[in-house]
Amino acid sequence: MGAKISKSSISKGKIAFSLIIATIIIINIVAGALIFLDIRVIKSPEVTIELDLIEINSNEAILQTTLSIKNPNQFVLIIKDIEAVTKTNNGAEIMHMLLKGGEIAPNNNKTYTSTDHVTFDGEIPETLTTKLTGIVGFRFLGIIKKTLPIAVNMITSLGDVVKNVAIPILHIKGDFGEITNEGINFTTEIDIENPNSFDMQIQDVSITIQSEAEGIVGEFVMAGDMIAAKSSTTLNGEGKILIEILNSKTLIVNISTSVGVMIAGINEFIDFTTEVEISIPQLNDIFTSSLPTEAYIDADMKLVRLGILNWGFMSYMELELINPNKIGLIIKDVVFSIYRIDDESETLIGDCVVNESEVEPENITIIPAEIFLPLKSLLKGQRFILPKLPEGILVVVRGNITIPGLDQAVWIGVSGYQDMHPFR
16 A cells, blocks of 8 residues: 655645755855955955065075065955066066965964076166965955955166175385386285175276376376176286476375176176375485485695695595486586585685586586695694694585486585594
């Protein structure tokens, strides 16, 4: 016999089914309403991107990308498919970062970092553009998710990378050397320090020397050199400058060159100019820095009569100058003086002035002089005491040596002593 279903059972089933459908509809309505309300009050995540140039050297630039995402909401944020791409202003891609997704707790943040070693091609870009894309969403009632795409662009300027290159540190030394008819030999030593983290190429260095009185007095070029990062080198050069600079007080040395910097595989050139003042030495300092000018004196006396009662001694003297320098000199203001020596006292008994003379380079020059000494000046005596000869004769020669065209001079003095005891 077949079973029979009562009408009451069918009615109960219909009621249960209707309740289930109604419950689902109510849940959907409530959930939709809540979602609508949550969407209206949801706050966008705070996204911060930083692109830092942490090091740059001759071969590469090291860039660090820092991404920070903050969740300002009262519910969990979901992040996924985060991608950061950095390109130059020419469109060349230099960095590509993919980040692992996850969840960010309410009122919390998560930070991601990526370090890349970059070599530029052709030239250092003016700007870098970093584009961040991804998806963020939130979880509702543990099962419901709502996702939204995000896109953030950031532009970083690299235009100041070359401008901020530390200029080389220079220590300059100038020295005056040998003097010739062509000029004064001037040597320059430049110690150059590279304080940067990349190599520097110093091109040929132009040296221009000028004085306040003569203008430009000399020019020459020094060969450049490569300076490794955080190291130093020394450049040496020499040239001729006009002799007339010795009439000035200071020299102005202008140094100009082009400095090439190797930055992340790119060569950039920067013009570099500096000036330094150098004090001009005295003429005697230059002479003594090479070979000194030597002088000797020779004297001879003969008894002569210049009149009936004017007897005396004629002193024939010669000043011998040895000039080892390669430039002609002039000796002027030359005075020959003769003194008698008595008991350690000196008494002038004759002198004469001679005309200025040229002293030839790398040669010996003789300057003659004659002084008549009256007999009474040599025979010194008092009343009732017989006259006597001096203990000795002192011959002194003084003068100034200079270079033609110069205002300053070198004072020289030479003396010779003749003992008179054999004649007393």
